[in-house]
Amino acid sequence: MMAKSVVGRTASHFRSIELIVGLVLLGTxxxxxxxxxxxxxxxxxxxxxxxxxxxxxxxxxxLLGTDPIGRDVLxxxxxxxxxxxxxxxxSVSGAVLLGTAIGLIAGYFRGAVDLVVMRLVDxxxxxxxxxxxxxxxxxxxxxxxxxxxxxxAAQWVQYARLVRGLTMSLREREFVQSARAIGVRSAKIIxxxxxxxxxxxxxxxxxxxxxxxxxxxxxxTFVGLGVDPxxxxxxGMLADGRTYVQSAWWVTVFPGLAIMFVVLGxxxxxxxxxxxxxxxxxx
Numbered sequence: 001m002m003a004k005s006v007v008g009r010t011a012s013h014f015r016s017i018e019l020i021v022g023l024v025l026l027g028t029x030x031x032x033x034x035x036x037x038x039x040x041x042x043x044x045x046x047x048x049x050x051x052x053x054x055x056x057x058x059x060x061x062x063l064l065g066t067d068p069i070g071r072d073v074l075x076x077x078x079x080x081x082x083x084x085x086x087x088x089x090x091s092v093s094g095a096v097l098l099g100t101a102i103g104l105i106a107g108y109f110r111g112a113v114d115l116v117v118m119r120l121v122d123x124x125x126x127x128x129x130x131x132x133x134x135x136x137x138x139x140x141x142x143x144x145x146x147x148x149x150x151x152x153a154a155q156w157v158q159y160a161r162l163v164r165g166l167t168m169s170l171r172e173r174e175f176v177q178s179a180r181a182i183g184v185r186s187a188k189i190i191x192x193x194x195x196x197x198x199x200x201x202x203x204x205x206x207x208x209x210x211x212x213x214x215x216x217x218x219x220x221t222f223v224g225l226g227v228d229p230x231x232x233x234x235x236g237m238l239a240d241g242r243t244y245v246q247s248a249w250w251v252t253v254f255p256g257l258a259i260m261f262v263v264l265g266x267x268x269x270x271x272x273x274x275x276x277x278x279x280x281x282x283x
Contacts (some may be wrong), residue, residue, distance in 0.1 A: 018272040025265030029258065033085060036078035044075035044232050053248045065250045067240060073250060077258050080232040083144065084259070087217040087227075088210040091151035096206055098152065099159025100198075104190050106160065107167025114164070121157045129154055129216075137225050147226050151213050162205060166198040200277035207270035211263040218259055234259050 032039075048070035056065040056073075064074040106117040124132075136150045170176060171194065179189050214234075220226035221235025222242075229236055234255045241251030 016272055016275075018268045022265045022268030022272060025261045026269065029081060029262050029265070030085075032078045033081035036075070036082065040072070040075035040078055042075070044071055044077075044079040047071055053244070053251075056250045056254075064254050065248070067237075067251050068244060068248070073237075073254055076232045076237055077234070077255055080234045080237060080255070081258065081262075083227055083231060083233040084214050084217055084235075085262070087144070087148055087151070088213040091148045091155070091213050092206050092209045094148070094152035095155040095209070096159055096202060099156035099161075100163050100195075100202060102156070103160040103163025104167055104195065107164035108171055108186065108190055108194065110168075117160065118164070121161055124154075124157045125161075133220060133225065142225055142228075144227055144231070147217060147220065151216065155209060155213075158205065158209070159202065162201060163198055166201065167194055170194045170197055200273075204270055204274045204277065207266050207273060211266035211270070214259065214263060214266075 037043075048066070050070065051059075051062065051066050052068055052070040054062050054066045057063065058065070062072050062074075064072075064077070066072055067076070102117055106114040132154055133150060136153070137146065140146050140149075167190075176189060176193050179193055217226055217233070218235035218238065221233050222239045224239070226235055227233045229239075237255035238252050241248065241255075244251050
């Protein structure tokens with residue numbers, strides 16, 4: 001009877017409306033982005049001034065219309081999604097690796113290492129992101145790689161702080177104390193006993209930060225501080241169409257909807273993961 005109840009609760013979690021809607025939104029957008037090279041071989045860069053500002057659904061070859069210089073909006077959304085998702089995933093992956101390593105070391109060994117790391121974390125958390133971005137871009141310039149490094153530098157502190165707190169709690173648990181008592185090396189304790197128990201909260205924060213970084217990339221590109229304007233991206237499409245909002249609304253609305261669907265899907269998936277990985281929530 002108990003086994004049936006556990007299976008029933010697990011099945012109900014996988015029938016959650018948050019999970020279903022999140023997967024549908026993400027799956028649709030990912031399918032479009034991953035097949036963009038096959039669907040749109042020109043990469044959305046072909047210009048046709050004779051076909052500029054065609055309205056959505058007016059022509060079969062331009063399903064979502066065209067922009068002010070005759071480029072297909074759907075093609076640019078599909079190709080531009082590669083840039084936005086690349087920035088979101090790679091920057092979060094880098095921040096996770098850096099922040100988790102520092103948080104594990106600071107939380108386990110404590111002492112002077114912990115003191116120095118946490119003071120650096122406090123200083124960076126007190127610094128507005130836009131100030132950090134302007135300083136970083138003024139020194140190193142702009143571009144895709146610079147943007148990814150900027151986001152890693154801005155977000156590693158979140159993972160360092162989270163993992164440090166989890167490590168400080170886990171290092172006092174009985175299984176860690178037992179491992180230390182029998183002479184297990186600190187590196188093995190950290191990697192085998194502490195890190196696996198901290199993975200759940202890290203995964204939840206990762207899903208939410210991918211969505212945040214997609215928004216940041218779009219915002220920085222919109223104001224000219226992100227991706228090169230010649231590279232299709234959702235933020236660049238919003239910037240290109242801002243002067244045509246009244247006369248050609250589709251140039252900005254459809255890229256904005258693409259950003260909204262991906263971010264909403266990631267947030268819903270993050271909420272579901274938070275509930276699923278929380279033993280109190282499952283109970």
